[in-house]
Amino acid sequence: MMMDIGLVVFGGLSWAMATFLVAAGLTLIFGILHILNFAHGGFFMVGAYLAWAMIEALGGGVSIWTYIAVALVSGAVVGALGVLVDVTIFRRLRDVEDAYALIATYALLMVCIGAIELIWGLDFRAIMPPEALNSALFIGDLIAPTFTIFIIVCGVVVYVALEVFMARTETGKLVRIVAHDAWMARLLGLDVTRIYLITVVISFALAGLAGGLLVANQGLSPELGGVFLLQAFGVVIVGGMGSIRGAFLAALLLGQIESIGGMLFPNYPGIFYLVALAGLLLIRPQGLLTKGRTEWV
């Protein structure tokens, strides 16, 4: 029984941090631009495919540091794509109705999926985790794959880094000002457009990074983005749109629920999370950590 509890908690943590990696960028854009970005799932996949292609080009089995470096490069490339997307699309969406903005990002997701199908095809792709992460730790009776531990550590690192960035750096503080009141920030002479651009680039870079970090152990197919996107949406909404801390906590909570559900009903993976999401939304539609309007932290 102890082992079961350990297994459930560990499984939930792994789900939580993988989802948080995707959700972090999503909640960032929502908090500042007030756009719920469907395309995030698409660019997450672009990051994953890029990482896959780079690792294949390097001959397959890579060391853990190369693996991280590849993920960072994916993040940088997708971040650069973010500049393009912000200038050509997001900037035009500011005066558009919410529903149309939502549909526009949906369209962008379709473009991403189409591009991936054109370049890489529909086949499943898979790569092994780096050698150093391809084993397991034995904690008591619990068997913990090192790659899963790696993902959990990555999730925590990204969370802490984002919190520090937002709370301590000047850019982070500017981003928070714009999130709080963009109109006032503009009156005070801040370059709001530039801060929006920075936000989009960081968010896209996080999507690419998440893709690169999670690429191993995943069957890589154009479907993948949708799966992660839906989970990330849930986390972002439950956490309170725009709150990074909320998303982190929501990921932990939903991860445990999903993990418990997966153990009780192994034939229906993914259902518990959706039921929990619907339930939480009905109890607290504004999210766990927000009071009414979407607010930063």
Added chain:
Amino acid sequence: MNRDLAKTMALAGLGGAAFLCVPLVANSGVVFLAGLVAINIVFALSWNLLFAGAGLLSFGHSMFLAAGAYTMAKFSLSAPEVPFLLTLVLAALSGGVLAWVFGFVALRRASGTYFAILTLAFSALVHIVITKTDALGRADGLVGIRRPEIGVGSLRLSLDGDMYYVFIVLSMTLAALALWCFTHSPTGRLLQAIKQDRLRTSFLGANVRRWQLLAFCVSGVFAALAGAVMAPWSQIVSPEIAHWSMSTMPILYALLGGTSRFWGPALGAILFGMLDYGTRNMLGLADMTSGILLLVVVLAVPGGILGLLLRVGRTREEAKG
């Protein structure tokens, strides 16, 4: 009968007649596609009834399509003795029931973006349940759905091949007309008022949530009807029909054609059917072109093609006068 209705019936009749001419000039592949387009028109109109008619954005319309299609398929395979038209009604109602259950819960608290995401999550749930349920064929779906027969007593008409195509066109024309009547009924106008100013309409004494729930159910019924008619046409129902990419389709058609006009989504569905036919052999290109097209429409021509055409027409008339 008022003039608007007469005009609409004439227009729908012309459209239906044009569809009926397709088998005379095209091969069976094109006829199959035309049948799907006719079905998609009603699917898109049902979505737009919510979006343009009641201000509710649904990202989960595939669940109603799937409800109708699976109900039809299940009856046709397990209980073929039930008359086809009765099955059709039951299948359409299944969408209404699903819409009521979901809408009853979701409309209570959520609105705007939250509502849109809830529809998405709920349809994802429906998709998973279908792929995991033995009675619904799991991931393989239900195959071998026969084309139906209709008739009373010994007078029977087998709707095979092109005859079923005729049935599709006729039933979908009637469904589109019914949707038009609903949109232009007092209820439709009330929903329009709710969309434009929710608070003011509630001050006027309207129970906003109940009317929105009604709109949701009507939309669900017609989407399920489209699914029910689709099942015998493609003769296979797979979980793909409940997938969220299916929910994109009506959005795409409606925005492409123009949401603010009743027939906009119909035009969008037809144009998109042609586009799909043109890019059918190119993997990935279909997704890419529809994505780019949708982006361009949202960013550059928010009124859709029909809105654009009408605007151009008006400008030209003004230039003349």
